[in-house]
Amino acid sequence: KQEVTQIPAALSVPEGENLVLNCSFTDSAIYNLQWFRQDPGKGLTSLLLIQSSQREQTSGRLNASLDKSSGRSTLYIAASQPGDSATYLCAVRRNNAGNMLTFGGGTRLMVKP
């Protein structure tokens, strides 16, 4: 059974700091990995999707890397801003499966002005 873990569970940083969020998964047979953002009481917004054959994806100040063999992904946020405050979730899709996503518990990020 696939298990996804995110560390840390919560993080508070001053504005402008670069930060790294971690995601690990137990079964390396994944099709892809997605990072999502969730604001309090809201749905999920997809940030980045990395295919299993890729090593990283970038979008603006965000960079996500994937090391499938070690079961790890990181989300790097450059020059953090108060508007980045949210919960960040990673999710993996199994190979040859119904496309269901298995989520980690999330990292709650607070960026202080």
Place this chain on the structure above:
Amino acid sequence: DTGVSQDPRHKITKRGQNVTFRCDPISEHNRLYWYRQTLGQGPEFLTYFQNEAQLEKSRLLSDRFSAERPKGSFSTLEIQRTEQGDSAMYLCASSPYISTSNYEQYFGPGTRLTVT
């Protein structure tokens, strides 16, 4: 059509009542998923449809839960005889079934259920 929509956004019900939620996916997406998210946790998969066929159900989906997608467009999730443990955010997502899309899932805003 700008995204996945869900209705209602919030539902408060008394224990023992039945509730039904609706999800309208992005129009060209033929896969639709339901997830449940409790406070402070990541979403957990419940079930998914390809067109009108329900292809997989999680063990989380007890006999009190039923989902339908009768015409392969919108879907409904019904919970019968609600219990306090059913209180959660119910999220719907959709994706196209074409490899060039990477099967990326797009989520709706969710329905927050509170059972009193």
